Structures are given as C-alpha cells and as structure tokens.
Amino acid sequence: MKKFTHVNASSIDEAVSWLGRYGQKASVIAGGTDLLGKLKDEILPTYPEAVINIKTIPGLDSMREEEGMLKIGALTKLHDIAVNPEVKERYPALSDAAHRTASPNIRQMGSVGGNICQDIRCWYYRNSYNRFPCLRKGGGRCYAIEGDNRYHSIFGGSVEGGCYAVHPSDTAPVFIALGAKIMTSKRIVNAEDFFDVVVGGTTILDEDEIVTEIQVPAPTDDQRSAFMKFALRSSIDFPIVNCAVMINESNGVVSAARICLNAVFVKPYRAHKAEEAILGKAIDESNAEAAGEAAVSGAKPLMYNRYMIPIAKALVKRAILACKNRGS
Template sequence: MKRFKHLEAASVEEAVAALKEHGSAHVIAGGSDLMGCLKDNLWMESPEAIVNLKTIPDLDEIRREDDGLRLGALATLTRIAESEVVREGWPCLAEAARKTGSPLLRNMGTIAGNICQQNRCWYFRYPDKLGGRIDCVRKGGKRCLAVPGDHRYHSIFGAVKKCIAVNPGDTAPALVALDARVETDRRSIPIDEFFSAERGAVSTILEHDEIVTSIFVPNQAEGTRGAFRKIALRKSIDFALVNCAAAVTMQGGVVNAARICLNGVHNNPYRCTASEEYLVGRELTSESAAEAGRLAVAEAKPLLLNAYKVPMAGTTVADTLMDCAGQA
C-alpha cells in the first residue's frame, strides 16, 4: 500500500473541499471495500489522500419521514437490518441488509458504501503484489480478460464497454425495487440512473468530488408486498451468484404495479421490465411467477462457464415473487 494523507472532515462541505484539493483522493466510511482497493493498488492512479467521513455528525441517522424513509449515508447495514422502522415499512431492504456479508462486515459497512463499491472481477481486482499488474479493460487495457478466461461469476447479459464484471451489491436491487433516490451534496438521483459501470473503474455516476449524504426510500403504495432472495455459495461472507428484490402492489388479488431487480448478473443492477409489464393485470400465481422469471432472462447472453446462472436467475425471480404472494 502506498503512503497517503488521512484527512478527517468535520462537515460535508469540508470533505468536498478536500476532494477538490486532492485530485486523486477517495472517501472512507466503513472501509470494507476501500481498504482492499488500497492494498491491491486497484486504481491506475494511487490516491494521495483519504477523506474520513465518519467524523461528520448526523450522517448515520435512520429516520421515518411523512413521505418515506431517510437513511443517512453512514447508516450501517446492521442497524438497517435490525431497525424496526425499516423492517415494518420496507422489509425487503431490511432482508437485503441482513444477508450482506458477515456480521463483522455488516457492523462496518454502510448503506452508501454498499451501493458505491467497485464491481467484482478477479482480473480487475488482481493484487499487484502477487505477480504484477493485470491491465484489464477497466484498468486501461484493451480487452476484458474474463471473456476468454474464467467468467463463471460474470455477466449473463453481455458486456458494457467490453467489461463483463458484475455489480456485487445486495442492497442495490432492493433500493431499485423500492424506487429509492440517492441524495448527494449537490443533487438528487433516481436509483435507476445511479449505477453506471460503463464509466470505467467506477460503478456509479458520482463525480470525483461528489458525496452521498443520504438515501430516500418513498412510502410504498397500499397493498405493496416486498421480498428479497440471495443465492451464494455460502450464506455468509460470499457475494451473490444471483440476488433479486421485488415490490409488488396488489389490488383485489391482481397485480397493479411491480418493480423487480436482479443483481450479480450484469454490470449494473438489472431491472426486469418485461416481467413487470407481464404481471400487471394478472393474479400472482405460481404460473405467472414462473413466466415472469422466464421473461426476466429471455435476453440473456451467457458464456460457456456462466450459463448455469440463467435458470438460477429466472427461478430466483419466480421464488421472490411467490414470497410476495405469500404475504397476503
């Protein structure tokens, strides 16, 4: 790890000023992703400074407002998973937080950090100290090395700018299903527009000197049922092979609206719009859920080693929808 300055910000404004002053600086909150990036020399330009956000007061609040839920950027995944407010009003988000990593990681990791973390790929994240830098396309190379190499955990929906690394977040699909907004020091971003892996060695549309301050999750319409499922090699620690969140609004036994999101299958969280459109106006049964699952992966373009994820993703969508149906 190369030497860097450690700066403690007393306010959001002070943190933004530090990022502007130090062009290659990064922020740290929980640090569970950042420290690995630093140790493995992930970025093409090593940061000259790290700006600590934990010293900023009131960025970790969890607050119910008249029109929804306000999560401070530094709210830990453990607090979100255990919050009665979140569990009662937005249960799929609480479940997604509960299934992220291990207890230690949830105690450290923050909600903003979970959605801002770098995409996962062993070529992209290969440590320099183990044999020299591997320049994949996200690190300035000319091609995605996973395509001809080991891509068993990679995108089944093709590449973005040649890269097939997947978004690893567990809370991301839940926030997409719940139609959340990401609030920064300068703008409010709909969650559907927040993720942007095509920008290279970053996973979001955030500018270098832009800081997430909170996440707002609106109240759900009456009759809305939410659920989250995760498939991983081990229940704790491992990133998802596939995960899925759904929020389905029912009126008179018929689906009135639906938002469904897969993750671990594409560069960005993958919104299942064809499934959503199919379900509207239909009863949520095992048959309609299975068809929605089939439609969710109808456009999949898997490679040889990750084709197993296609039926896994479709079944996960169907199972998540049936979890919603079971909440009558």
C-alpha cells in the same frame, strides 16, 4: 500499503472541498471494508494521494421516517438497517438484503452508502499489484471474456470493447425496486439512474461528490416487497444472483411491479419484461414462473456462466411469490 494523506472531514462541504482539491488523486472512505482491501492489494494502476474520511461528518449515520419516506443517512451501518424493527416490518426487502450482506463484522463496519458505491469484484480486476491491467482500469483488453467468467454478466458487457464485471451490491436492487432516490452533495437522482460503468467506478458520482442520504418511499397499503439471494455460502458471500421485487396488488391482480436483479449485469438489471409479464395477473405459481422466464429472456451468457440463468429465473419467481405470502 503505500502512504497517503488521511483527512477527517467534519462536514459535507469540507469533504467536497478536499475532494475538489485532490481530484482524481483522492478517495472517499466510509467503513473502509471495500476501499482498504483495494489499497492493501494495490489493485489499481494509480494510488490515492489523499483518503477523505467521511465517518467524522455528524448526522449521516441514522434513519428516520419523515415526509412519507424512509431517509437513510449514507453512513448508516448495514447492521443497523438489518436489525431495525420498523425496517423489518415496513421495508422487509431492504431489511433482508442488509441482513444477507457479507458477515456480521462487515455489516457492523460497512455503510449503506459504501455498499451502493462499492467497486466490482471481477477477480482479474481485483488481482493484486495490477497484474491484469484490463479495460476497466483503462487498459486494452478484458481478460474475462475468454477467461474464467463464471461470475460475470449474463446480459452483455459495457465499456468500449466490453467489461463483463457485475455490480455486486445486495442493497442496490432493493433501492431500485422500491423506487428510492439517492441524495448526493449536489443532486438527487433516481436509484435506477445512479449506477454507471466507467473506468475506475460504478456510479455517476463526480470526483468531488458524495452520497449523503437514500430516500425510500413509504409503502402503500397495497404494496409488498421481497428480496432473494443465491450465494455459494450463506454465512458470508457476494451474490451469484439476487433479486428484489415490489408489487402492488389490488382486486387479486398485480397493478404495478418493479423487479430488479443484481450480479447478473454490469449495473443492477431492471427486469422490465418480467414486470410486464406479471402485470394484470394474479400472483400464483404459473404466473410467477412466466415472469421468471421473461426476466431472463434476453440473456447472452458467456462460456462459463449459463448456470446463472435458471438461478435468476427461480429467484424472480420466488420473490414474486414471497410478496403474495406476505399477505395484505
């Protein structure tokens, strides 16, 4: 690990000011479960001169229901979300996603803000000492297109020339399905508009901007949500595919649906075709199956990741059926 200046920010303004001062040469650190691995392995061509610690900012590590929404401070630990009884009861998709993220020790350290801002896991990108200076690091080529792409995008690439690294977060698709908003130090954006594919980043955040809060609308009486994840190991692993669904059901049919997959595309993937397929239908095996089919209808798999298509399809189906099973 190389040397850097470590700053404990005592307020949002102070963190923003430090970030503005160092520009591209600064990194934010929350729990450090993602960032420290990157720094130790020196995966990037550049190294931060300053690491701005935001854990020292008071008031960003708690949750409360207020003004018709669940407000989650960016520093709230994944563990605290997973075990909170109100979240389990009223926001089960979020509780399940937090519970299925990583391992107990990482959930104790990792924050929800860090989870949605975390970097990609493409193994070429993560290889130590920048052995693969790929497109996503500002280099000239993608090594995954013709290489080992078994965990890469099945819905095409992004970044000029094509980066196929998927967004790995388990909580991100839930926030999109639940219609959450992300509050930052300078704006509020829909969770759906928060993610981006840029050299060195996965979000729309400016260099001097941090996430401060996530706001999830409280569920209405006719609303159900569910989260499903497929990973190789159930105790600790990133998703091969995950899926979050929120459904409004009235008079026995679906009156609104939001369905989001992750780990299948360069950003969380809103499955609009699946939503259209289930709209106005009863939630049953065959309609859920048809929605799963619609979800993957635009898939363009690479050489080694075709196997992800039936998994995505099955998760959409199961998440829709799980909403039904949650009853009214």
